[in-house]
Amino acid sequence: MKMATDPDIAVQLAQMPTEVTGGKATGHQGVPPLLSVEHLVKNFGPVRAVDDVSLDFYEGEVLGLVGDNGAGKSTLLSLLTGYNHADSGVFRYRGKLVTHTSPSTSRKSLKIEMIYQHLDLAPDLTVWQNLFLAEEKRRFKILLDKHSMRHRATQVLEELASKIRPDDLVGALSGGEQQVVAIARALLFERDIVLMDEPTAAISLNKVRDVLDLVLRLKRLGKAVVLVSHRLEDILEVSDRIAILSRGAIAQIVDNDHQISVTDLARMMFEGAVYRAAGGENGKTSEGV
Ligand SMILES: Nc1ncnc2c1ncn2[C@@H]1O[C@H](COP(=O)(O)OP(=O)(O)O)[C@@H](O)[C@H]1O
Numbered sequence: 001m002k003m004a005t006d007p008d009i010a011v012q013l014a015q016m017p018t019e020v021t022g023g024k025a026t027g028h029q030g031v032p033p034l035l036s037v038e039h040l041v042k043n044f045g046p047v048r049a050v051d052d053v054s055l056d057f058y059e060g061e062v063l064g065l066v067g068d069n070g071a072g073k074s075t076l077l078s079l080l081t082g083y084n085h086a087d088s089g090v091f092r093y094r095g096k097l098v099t100h101t102s103p104s105t106s107r108k109s110l111k112i113e114m115i116y117q118h119l120d121l122a123p124d125l126t127v128w129q130n131l132f133l134a135e136e137k138r139r140f141k142i143l144l145d146k147h148s149m150r151h152r153a154t155q156v157l158e159e160l161a162s163k164i165r166p167d168d169l170v171g172a173l174s175g176g177e178q179q180v181v182a183i184a185r186a187l188l189f190e191r192d193i194v195l196m197d198e199p200t201a202a203i204s205l206n207k208v209r210d211v212l213d214l215v216l217r218l219k220r221l222g223k224a225v226v227l228v229s230h231r232l233e234d235i236l237e238v239s240d241r242i243a244i245l246s247r248g249a250i251a252q253i254v255d256n257d258h259q260i261s262v263t264d265l266a267r268m269m270f271e272g273a274v275y276r277a278a279g280g281e282n283g284k285t286s287e288g289v
Pocket residue numbers: 044047048049067068069070071072073074075076
């Protein structure tokens with residue numbers, strides 16, 4: 001039997017009706033997604049951490065991602081960042097099939113930036129140095145053109161309405177402020193998609209507001225933001241759509257019409273888990289919610 005080559009797969013996918021991809025929201029009215037993932041599967045030995053996940057990501061939209069501990073949220077993000085490889089499934093960026101993912105293609109071809117909970121910053125360096133540290137290619141340029149790097153850092157911090165100065169030492173900033181630096185990198189390198197995994201878990205409660213404002217600011221700048229949080233009230237406040245993961249699979253995707261309560265959302269999570277535990281298929285709970 002002839003093995004399918006990538007172009008074959010591309011043609012097959014191009015011919016598929018759009019209904020085949022999951023994660024469709026009702027509110028996008030023909031706007032194509034920036035990024036789609038289709039039928040992603042990731043196993044760790046016997047554990048299926050991501051189970052046939054299809055999701056669309058749209059510009060200027062915040063997608064909340066919720067689910068119990070171990071539901072597969074972080075693993076799903078790790079497939080998006082290229083840190084882990086999917087066992088199967090494909091990515092489509094602006095309609096174009098992307099077959100190979102690595103941390104580098106994720107950043108450069110899929111334009112994805114991940115904001116890690118334990119921020120990946122160098123405390124002994126300044127804000128502007130940290131901003132440019134992420135990109136190997138530019139590292140050399142820092143030495144050549146400090147002035148323009150610092151200038152660009154100032155501009156990006158202004159876009160984020162931040163009071164942080166480019167020459168501040170990152171180690172002297174609060175957790176919330178460090179998050180601004182991490183997010184500023186996403187703007188600096190013109191990423192389209194910003195992933196945040198429990199961004200408020202490591203900061204003080206009174207800074208949560210700042211992070212939520214940043215999420216909304218990124219949305220206004222046209223970014224697709226994916227927010228993972230166990231703080232359901234935060235998810236409900238800033239998300240346009242909410243995807244509920246249960247045992248690696250999408251149990252439900254809801255448009256957030258701001259009439260959903262924390263209790264409703266918790267129940268959706270619970271029902272998704274119960275339904276899947278009972279052997280139900282993806283995408284539906286027994287009776288809506
Ligand atoms: N590197 C790994 N090796 C083995 N199992 C893993 C690994 N990462 C995650 N898992 C397992 O995959 C499942 C999903 O985990 P995770 O994506 O971290 O969930 P969440 O972020 O929703 O809490 C869990 O059962 C977890 O134990």
